[in-house]
Amino acid sequence: MVATPQLAFPRTIFHVDMDAFFVSVEELYDPSLRGKPVVVGGQRDERGVVSAASYAARKFGVHSAMPLRTAAKLCPNAIFVDGHPDRYREFSEKVHTVLGAFSPQVEMASIDEAYLDMSGTERLHGPPLKAAHHLHQRMKTDTGLNCSIGIGASRLVAKVSSGQAKPNGVLFIVPGEEAKFLAPLDVREIPGVGKVMETHLHALGIKKVGDLSRLDESELSDRFGKWGLALAGKARGEDAGGWFDSEVGANVDAKSISHEHTYNEDTADASQLEATLVRLSEMVGRRLRESQFHARTIQLKLRYKDFTTLTRAHTLASPTQLDTEIFEQVRALFRKNWKNGVPVRLLGVHASSFTSRPDQINLLEGNRQQRWKDALAAADHLRDRFGESSVGLASGIRAGFRERVHENPASLPGKNKPRNS
């Protein structure tokens, strides 16, 4: 691995991670939740998983990604709260704003965490720990939220140390001390080492990060490929290639847009299934138009009752951002691949291979497409005013849409309230 020029200098990277973000935002809306066991993600008897748990709930063993029903058994007194993505996005922007005051190089890594390159900000903000404490305080006063901050010479060390600093703490790993800091931690603490990799490593007698030094690099790369090779460097705290090595704040455009839906009860009703595909296609198309992307590849995701999951993709000759074209493709894939009569648990629509402009198309096609674009722009506008379910594709996809409206009369214009999700 050859370091890129700007990485030849030691960097000061902050990883800022919001504490129990979704729960904390809900507490700001409803202070009576404070200090109580709270589970965000849905109701106790719903099909779904925990998005976030308060520290009081975590004491009962509740953690994110756990089925809601399991959480309810572990912690019967927990308060279950539906998620509010709009609220989280709003607070995420506030967080972003606070961070922007501390460094021009800010990169939101997800809705509730960010990397800052603080190299060269000492004259403005002082040494790393001082700057971090200011940031920590400023975050609290400006957003009302707690965060934890990890400081290191690499993204990896910053990320791992923010985890160790939780909750509500700051931790600075002094350059040169990386390997010592990481050695006693479980291998699972290394970002990218999940359940599967952990099991493989345990089978080799490797439980702690420090144990990794017992294997030589050729063995790691033989067993685990490219990623295995990077692992040795990570044990020493190096960013070691890939995304981790990239400059903080280098703008990365989205690579895909998708929506999926899990039914509360599995269904084998073809018209209901196709109605869902209409809705998902509309959601994907809308986001493509918002972000001004055109997608060449459209993918269907289909999960059966027994959880077996398949994906089927089709790549178009010319890219699209039109609901109708997305739906046409996804319906064809669905009809070709659905085992008729077998109950379906989940459907998904996924768009990728983006271009910012569609290929040149012939004039006749162009006119037809332009009319669709105009119609969809009008529909997007109506949805902004009246909510997602107020408008559906007028023709071509009739069956599904009517059915959906009737299923959910409360969401018709005039009656609906602002959507949460």
Add this chain to the structure above:
DNA sequence: TCTGGGGTCCTAGGACCC
């Protein structure tokens, strides 16, 4: 315990081309 929804990246095989 019965498993969401939104993403990213990697691997591997086949088609196709030179």
Add this chain to the structure above:
DNA sequence: TCTGGGGTCCTAGGACCC
């Protein structure tokens, strides 16, 4: 004649993250 090698695109699946 029984056989290459590299490059790119596409598809399917899976690990992982929040």
